[in-house]
Amino acid sequence: MADPGGEIRRLLDGVPWAGTTSRLALLRFDVELRSTHAGIARLLNELYASLRIPGTAEHVLSISSSGTRWEVHLDGVRLLRTEAASIALSHLLFEANRQAIDATHDLVLVHASAVVHDGRAVVLPGPMGAGKSTLAAALVQAGLGYLTDELVALDPASGVVIPYPKYLSLGRALAHLAPEVPDEMRAVVGDQHLVAPDAIRPGAVAPPSAPRIVVAPRYERGASTVLEPLRPAAALSVLAQHAFHLGEDGPRVLSTLATLVEHSSCFTLVSSDVDEARDALLTLVESAREPARS
């Protein structure tokens, strides 16, 4: 919403919020998250703690209740109205990511998780349900550094992955890593298992790191764990299929991803067991001291 005189922001500041996060840098989306519900405000503060920056945010993303309905607003524009608090919270978390994608054009974004071993980033691209978040959580718990479980942000100039260390959304296999949800928050959180990276392992968040391994994971019920090399063009295709802003900036995105592939060893990983998948990747990162291509 256009707000030339700052009047909308003044009105938003007048809402009796129960809590608000600090200013957050969700990549280039500069935002505060606010809620009229104290428990939600506390949860948001915990989940996004790694993304705090000083100062006053440009945008306000909020979740509030009105009568029997819950609403999500961005700068006073209503995004959602629903009876279910859990749907509203899910939408707010989704929207925060969506805005991060929409606001970030200088970096090349891929729907992927990423962890760091020995200063080298492992990029795990894949669709929702492929197991990339769960795998990232298992690897972080095993001692690897955390970069993101959602958006790998590549700096086209240097090729490094810029951290976007938001909370992790865990699958059932690692749900026990998420802190216990207080009774009054059960209906709000629903069946999501959300955990801040520091709650998995204090100090887990890693600095910007150069990617050297690409693994496309796929959860397949009942499958044995198989790690196989991936042809460079096939790896590029996987990354491109999960890249954002290809339509607007195709050549730059594709060439950045091609550089990533050229400097990385690339694999597919099929598994039905998160422990086996984690062990296969730990073995891989321990052995892959030198890039396959340079």
Added chain:
Amino acid sequence: MSGPGLAIDGTSVPRPREDVACVILDGEAVIHRAGRVHTLDPLATLVWRCCDRDASVDEIASELAEVFATPLETVRRDVSTVVEQLAALGLLTANGVGADRDVDASAVGSERLVHPPGSCASCADKRWATSATFRIGPHLISVGTDSSRADTAMREVLAAHLVDTRPVPAPPFFAVTFPEAQAATGPQSLYLLQQADSVVARSRRPDDVMRALATHLATYGELRALGLATVNGLVVGHGDRAMLVPEPDDPIRYRHALARQGVLVADMPVAIVDPERHEVVVGAPGIRFDESALGSLTDGSAFDSTAGTEALPWGRYRLLALGVAGPPSGSEALLRFGPVRGDHRDHDAGSAALLSLLAAVPVVEAIEPDVIGAFLARA
């Protein structure tokens, strides 16, 4: 692969589309165009690489036959096949094949509204017997129906906006349902205006639904040119006075409760306001709505356009207040009446109008029907 319209021959000169992005890794090309990523095998990549030098299919085949010491006819067949496939994918143009294959001529100059709020897979599957497309300000809006009577009526009452009666590929943005086209007809059958799976207006009178269609269409028009804007909320009125209140959880029960207080509700999806004059406009500003054509809906009998109307009549009303639940404040009003993303309406104009109203019109704690009734009667 050789299909209708893919007229590739030896003289064809294939060229990459200008909007492709391509990277070649280990002899395999990865190409992006129009939201899709394609990976070419080494043979197709080889042909692709030859397609950027203004060479014909025959020239490319000759060159490759010489390099690989392979019979020319074999290579020519392979090259033609690959070029046809790449043209079919929209990656190459050759003799016009593959050129502009994604342009939707109907979209030029106007945005066709598709996927109304609440769209779902089943809505997309629904097929209507007829549909008409209307130009409303910058938008093309299709309205489907299964009733020939409704189809005739809406084309007549909105004739000034009718641009196209051909079927549209996307589900219509609105649909009108008359009782004769419903599965179970009977004395309680209603005339309905729908958006996706939601009924947005219902009445026992067909003309009410035509008016509701016009008011809904108006909210997507060029209201700014008329000094008007849309804000969210329900318009309730009494006499020449009106209030804006938040959308209730149960609109039908709320409407009946207000009626008992002598307060009527406007059949509007959002409020159309005049921020300069602090007024609410009920009706279809900007829409040329031919009332006389409504006679076709009444089987020729005399038609009284006001009889039995339960909604706030069309006209201008003084906006006395914005009603909210709980302690009144501009902040609360912003959250209740601010714009909604994705509804295709003019948000900037709506926001500016809301801020203007907040500077001139009080926000009061009033959403209960008896409180609203007393407030409007007292004023």
